[in-house]
Amino acid sequence: LDPKALVSMNMWGFHADFLDVLQDGFVSFLKKNLGTGQETKAEFLLPIIVDEMLQAHDADVSVLKTEDRWFGVTYQEDIPSVKESFLTLTRQGVYPENLWKL
Incomplete structure (x- = not known):
């Protein structure tokens, strides 16, 4: 590719x-x-x-x-890696700490 x-x-x-x-x-x-x-x-x-x-x-x-990088969740086994990716982006300041509470 x-x-x-x-x-x-x-x-x-x-x-x-x-x-x-x-x-x-x-x-x-x-x-x-x-x-x-x-x-x-x-x-x-x-x-x-x-x-x-x-x-x-x-x-x-x-x-x-x-x-930007996108993260796909198709199967349940995809969830841990996507969660970790969002945590990393939050630590880097890309997303706010309270993203899901806005």
Whole structure:
């Protein structure tokens, strides 16, 4: 992967009409994944839905660049490393001590 390649951390903003697309897609997702034994690991991924819409010329996307580091929490086992990352940023003064009480 090119170190300067843009990547998505799933920070999205959508028009309200997109919820209809999600609802239809989620019904299909459930039909495909229920009963497979992998239900707890299956993911309904926004990037795939958006890519399908782009390929069909049904959507446009604007990418906003940032130099900030993002932390993803997908699974329970992700929590400790993300908590530690936020503690580090708090110690560095990036976030206030009372971030969750503001």
